[in-house]
Amino acid sequence: MYDDLFADIRQSDVVVDRLRAELPALAAAVAADVGEPAEAIAPVVGHVLDALARPGRLAEGELARLRGEGSAAARAGLPVQAPIDRYLSTGWVVWAHARQLAPAIQPELLAALGAALLRAGDDAAAALAAGYSEAERHLAARAGATRRAIVDELLDSLPLDPAATARLAQRAALVGLDPATAYRLIAIRSEAGFEDGAAPIEEVTRVLARSPGRKSYLVAPRQGDLFVVLADPWPAAASLAEIWTAFDDLAGWWAVRGRPVAVTALGGAAAEARAGLDTVRRLGRSGELVPLASIALDRALAADQRLLAEGVGAWLDPLLAAPRGGEALVATVEAWLAAGQSVAGAARVLGLGARTVSYRLERIAALLDRPRLDADARLHLAAALLGRRLIQGPPA
Incomplete structure (x- = not known):
């Protein structure tokens, strides 16, 4: 019943025209509620009134615009509630003003307006959230790809000149490593290999994250092996011992640790660690952390x-x-x-x-x-x- 009644109102624009005349006051009231400038809120109020002037649910074009608005909020680093609050607050403010219009709107038409506002608010919130979530996924994927590219560069590069070394130090800072700190690299290999999101990787990350007095660290799978980069000295020996519980369910694993190196020398340390893993596996030294220095003679023989x-x-x-x-x-x-x-x-x-x-x-x-x-x-x-x-x- 309400949809039919309010459809007539939209066609004549009687209620919407009266509300549109109140747009500056509506924008000011919404702005005060959400804590933003009225000039930034006025377009939002206008969009809501335009939606009320059209029968039925929000059109696809309007939903696409709202998804874009949610996406923009995510890219600007705003919480998802920020764009949603603008539209929900507008709905409540429009409802309050409509009830105070003189002459008063007929009760059944006022009820229809309320129903339309609720429906428009639901549609707007859903579209904003969808756009925001999609942008978040894209940003997360891009950030993940960027982080992987930096990690790959750190674990692959052997800088040959001061300019390359300085650039690599800057890149290391982007993934949380301090260029002024020495780091010790631990490499782990398993029969099944390691991939992003694997349970042992998540557990190692959790152990290091809650380590008392922790310093900077990095946990990353690379070419099937797992690399753990720790600031040296690591302040909590107990957390290092706890790391190995993450591999209890693996059929077999091998691990080596190198000497402390500069963050720009991690590429050489990683290459040395991979060669060391080949050696300890051939020696059958599974389930233990082997210092690379202790197998230097073995590696020389196998070279x-x-x-x-x-x-x-x-x-x-x-x-x-x-x-x-x-x-x-x-x-x-x-x-x-x-x-x-x-x-x-x-x-x-x-x-x-x-x-x-x-x-x-x-x-x-x-x-x-x-x-x-x-x-x-x-x-x-x-x-x-x-x-x-x-x-x-x-x-x-």
Whole structure:
């Protein structure tokens, strides 16, 4: 009933014309309510009155304009309530003025005006919120893309001149890193890899965010690995220990940490960490944080795979090519070296008799064309066994 009655009013513009004559007063009242200048509010009041002059719901053109207004508010950094309040406040002010018009509006027509104002307010609020949300998503995506680009640059770049170094320092500040602070990089690798939004990444971020006295930090997945960049020294050792609980549900993970470096040297630190992860994985050192300095010798051995394979072959191929039990000979010398050259210790590990182990060691010396396994032979065999692990990875 109200829609039909108010449709007649819109056609004659009787009520709307009377309200339009009050536009300066309406704008002033709305401006006082929302705390904005009247000249900024007057167009909003005009839009509401224009909508009341047209029958039915708000037209698509008007909804598109409102979505654009919501989008502009988001881009200006205003809360979503700011544009919505202008329209809701306008509805209440228009209603209050309509009730005070003289001569008075007929009650049934006044009720129809109220219903139209409520409906227009709902439509306006929904359109403003939709535009605001869409802009927020776009801004968040753009900010995320910008942040990822900066992180990629930090973890990839090796600045070669002062200008490039200065630019990289400025870029680091955009993601919250202090160019004047030294940082320690931790790299983690898992069987499944890490992607944005993965549960372990969120947990690590939460742990660091609530760390007492925390300094600047960065948590970012990169090429399947997870990089954690921490200001050095990090003030809360307990939070660093808590980080590793984030990986409890992973089938396997490996981690390395480097030495403190300038923020502009993180690219080199990341490349070193990735190489270190390759090494600790081959060494089978899962579930622990390994200092890169402690595997420097291992990484040096693995640096030239062709040369390493040639050296390993020179010492182990004669054993593996033996007519009987080549792998058993390798296992024997490895157990003997691990036991501190104790025949009895190796025998216990292998489940063999001491005489059998002694016989095998004599045979190994003969295959290597040596009278005995002296210090030089022992050092080279230990290096060859380590090189074999670096080439093949840990035993299954």
